[in-house]
Amino acid sequence: MNIFLPAIPSDQSELKYLLMKKVIKASFFQKIVLPAMLAIVLFMVSVFAFIIPAFERNAIEQKRNMLHELTNTAWSILQKYHLDEQHGLLTLHEAREKAIAEVEALRYGPDKKDYFWITNLEPAMIMHPYVHELTGQSLHDYADPDGKKLFIEALKIAQDEGEGFISYKWQLKDDSTHIVPKLSFVKAFPAWDWIIGTGIYLDDIQKEISSLTNKLLLILLGITVFISLIIFFITYQSLNIENRRRLAEEQLHESREKYRSLIESSTEGVMLLLNAKISYSNAYIQNWLHIQQPIWSRCLWINCLVKITVWIWKMSKMNPSMR
Numbered sequence: 202m203n204i205f206l207p208a209i210p211s212d213q214s215e216l217k218y219l220l221m222k223k224v225i226k227a228s229f230f231q232k233i234v235l236p237a238m239l240a241i242v243l244f245m246v247s248v249f250a251f252i253i254p255a256f257e258r259n260a261i262e263q264k265r266n267m268l269h270e271l272t273n274t275a276w277s278i279l280q281k282y283h284l285d286e287q288h289g290l291l292t293l294h295e296a297r298e299k300a301i302a303e304v305e306a307l308r309y310g311p312d313k314k315d316y317f318w319i320t321n322l323e324p325a326m327i328m329h330p331y332v333h334e335l336t337g338q339s340l341h342d343y344a345d346p347d348g349k350k351l352f353i354e355a356l357k358i359a360q361d362e363g364e365g366f367i368s369y370k371w372q373l374k375d376d377s378t379h380i381v382p383k384l385s386f387v388k389a390f391p392a393w394d395w396i397i398g399t400g401i402y403l404d405d406i407q408k409e410i411s412s413l414t415n416k417l418l419l420i421l422l423g424i425t426v427f428i429s430l431i432i433f434f435i436t437y438q439s440l441n442i443e444n445r446r447r448l449a450e451e452q453l454h455e456s457r458e459k460y461r462s463l464i465e466s467s468t469e470g471v472m473l474l475l476n477a478k479i480s481y482s483n484a485y486i487q488n489w490l491h492i493q494q495p496i497w498s499r500c501l502w503i504n505c506l507v508k509i510t511v512w513i514w515k516m517s518k519m520n521p522s523m524r
Contacts, residue, residue, distance in 0.1 A: 268386035314374040317399045324352045345370040359389035359396045
């Protein structure tokens with residue numbers, strides 16, 4: 202008895218191919234594309250929600266520590282000349298003049314334009330290296346563009362705490378036309394009833410943050426391009442594999458169709474048995490018995506006949522004398 206595996210009908214094969222293609226696309230998106238996109242989004246969120254704010258806080262804290270140390274250094278100059286005056290090496294006037302001259306010459310920062318200033322408890326300006334017209338002037342009513350009386354606030358900090366920070370707006374170094382936010386540290390010098398202070402411009406921190414943001418965006422762009430290239434490569438490989446699989450399936454389908462045509466045109470009867478039941482028969486047997494193929498599965502007597510035939514065939518294998 203010949204056994205034949207029936208070919209998959211072309212419409213069923215096409216449906217199966219389309220369904221499998223959709224499954225592959227969905228699986229590829231869930232396993233490759235979606236995690237990559239989530240990684241990029243999470244990186245962007247972490248950059249703007251955590252990294253940049255943390256950098257800004259850290260930068261401001263570092264600047265505050267720097268202002269504290271620089272002010273202590275300038276304050277030690279006043280202390281030096283005060284001790285010279287106490288030891289009789291200088292008069293009070295000479296000591297103050299030398300201290301003012303030395304502090305006025307101090308510069309720091311990238312452009313060497315950051316400076317120190319000195320006021321008294323009136324408050325009046327003792328020394329400012331860039332705004333000389335304020336020297337000797339009362340600062341009681343002096344306010345920044347937002348109306349903040351910064352020297353009154355500095356006086357309160359010096360009297361109440363001895364030292365501390367103050368935020369306000371001031372001209373950018375030696376450019377009187379450019380007003381920017383500034384953070385300063387002030388410290389009292391009780392021996393002469395002076396207050397010495399210095400500050401940094403917050404736009405410098407904003408420039409550093411902008412520079413960091415641009416670098417992180419470039420890194421993000423590089424990561425995105427890299428991941429996109431990986432996804433493109435994986436997609437390209439997947440499509441090649443799928444095309445080869447599709448080609449192999451089509452070739453198998455063609456070979457099955459050819460074999461099916463050969464079996465259908467055969468002058469011998471061919472049946473496929475599955476679990477001792479007929480699942481396929483060619484046209485020869487159907488024409489011979491004058492029965493349509495769907496009826497076979499419901500013809501119990503024919504199935505019984507087939508079972509008996511199979512049993513006889515198995516027994517003949519076991520006992521050659523039955524042949």
